Amino acid sequence: NTAHDVTAFGTGVFGDRKMFEAQAFEGKFRLFDVTRGDGVVTYDNTTGTNLDVFSLNKMFKDGSAVDAHANAQITYDYYQDTFGRDSVDDNGQVLISAVHVGNNWNNASWNGRQMSYGDGDGLRFHPLAAGLDVAAHEMSHGVVQHTANLIYRGESGALNESFADIFGAMVDRDDWLIGENIMADGTLALRSMEDPTDLIERRTEAPYPDHWSKRYTGTLDNGGVHINSSINNKAAYLISEGGDHFDVAVNGIGRDKTEQIYYRALSLYLTRSSDFSMMREAAIQAAGDLYGSDSDAVAAVEQAYSAVGVY
Numbered sequence: 613n614t615a616h617d618v619t620a621f622g623t624g625v626f627g628d629r630k631m632f633e634a635q636a637f638e639g640k641f642r643l644f645d646v647t648r649g650d651g652v653v654t655y656d657n658t659t660g661t662n663l664d665v666f667s668l669n670k671m672f673k674d675g676s677a678v679d680a681h682a683n684a685q686i687t688y689d690y691y692q693d694t695f696g697r698d699s700v701d702d703n704g705q706v707l708i709s710a711v712h713v714g715n716n717w718n719n720a721s722w723n724g725r726q727m728s729y730g731d732g733d734g735l736r737f738h739p740l741a742a743g744l745d746v747a748a749h750e751m752s753h754g755v756v757q758h759t760a761n762l763i764y765r766g767e768s769g770a771l772n773e774s775f776a777d778i779f780g781a782m783v784d785r786d787d788w789l790i791g792e793n794i795m796a797d798g799t800l801a802l803r804s805m806e807d808p809t810d811l812i813e814r815r816t817e818a819p820y821p822d823h824w825s826k827r828y829t830g831t832l833d834n835g836g837v838h839i840n841s842s843i844n845n846k847a848a849y850l851i852s853e854g855g856d857h858f859d860v861a862v863n864g865i866g867r868d869k870t871e872q873i874y875y876r877a878l879s880l881y882l883t884r885s886s887d888f889s890m891m892r893e894a895a896i897q898a899a900g901d902l903y904g905s906d907s908d909a910v911a912a913v914e915q916a917y918s919a920v921g922v923y
């Protein structure tokens with residue numbers, strides 16, 4: 613009685629019904645998708661044993677498990693379809709998600725091996741697994757780890773966080789907001805790439821920075837990795853959508869070219885200690901490789917980084 617792929621069904625955190633690949637094994641069904649790489653698997657951390665989110669029929673009722681599993685599949689497919697990348701390591705590594713981690717934990721993480729999702733406290737966050745951009749954010753940390761492996765501190769750490777947000781917004785493609793569907797406190801989102809200053813960052817109680825001159829230089833948050841990420845997020849937004857920012861006009865080139873430029877910069881040119889200035893150079897080089905050194909893409913990258921004060 614070998615395991616085999618089945619189409620299963622479930623209800624997400626917000627009651628949305630969805631369909632996804634799971635596995636039939638020994639008369640039960642479990643959230644192990646054998647059709648993507650070496651697998652996409654989701655388990656319930658409260659009972660602690662791997663693969664144990666199962667159902668006696670093809671209906672799964674744990675909303676966080678359903679959302680985490682479906683969102684991991686969507687994000688796996690994004691990297692495969694957009695860049696030809698097979699999972700976080702480009703070698704099919706099993707994509708593992710754990711749900712119900714911690715006690716009403718208001719966060720989600722990538723720990724070097726797996727994605728973990730908290731349930732949120734219902735005041736700040738709803739269960740974080742419900743956010744497609746959360747799954748894409750966390751899986752993208754895995755991609756960063758297997759490429760530039762940017763040190764998670766200071767400017768390289770802010771780039772690490774920014775790449776997680778950039779690809780998060782490219783997977784959850786209908787806006788430039790991060791966490792917009794899981795906020796329980798009435799705020800617009802956790803972060804905005806379109807206008808970072810729309811939102812107050814809780815550690816500094818100041819608007820997120822949208823220019824290098826406004827960068828955080830303190831020691832909180834590993835030197836502001838979730839704060840200064842907004843400077844690079846704004847540059848990515850401007851490259852794609854264009855706009856006037858601090859009297860610099862940027863002519864946007866769209867999401868498709870923008871995601872290719874960032875993926876190439878991340879996977880070919882950036883290193884562990886790269887800073888914002890090196891990010892500018894890597895993106896110019898990647899844009900030139902892809903679209904020509906005198907292309908609109910190169911011009912957009914130069915304009916966007918100048919607009920946020922990075923040279």
Ligand SMILES: CCCCC[C@H](S)C(=O)N[C@@H](Cc1ccccc1)C(=O)N[C@@H](C)C(=O)O
Nearest residue numbers: 719720721722743745746749790791802838
């Ligand atoms: C172990 C501690 C957590 C490490 C930071 C993780 S990678 C992270 O950045 N998590 C995201 C979660 C997220 C993503 C998208 C949308 C909403 C929430 C994050 O931004 N966490 C914020 C709350 C933070 O840690 O400040």
Ligand SMILES: [Zn+2]
Nearest residue numbers: 749753773776
């Ligand atoms: Zn992160």
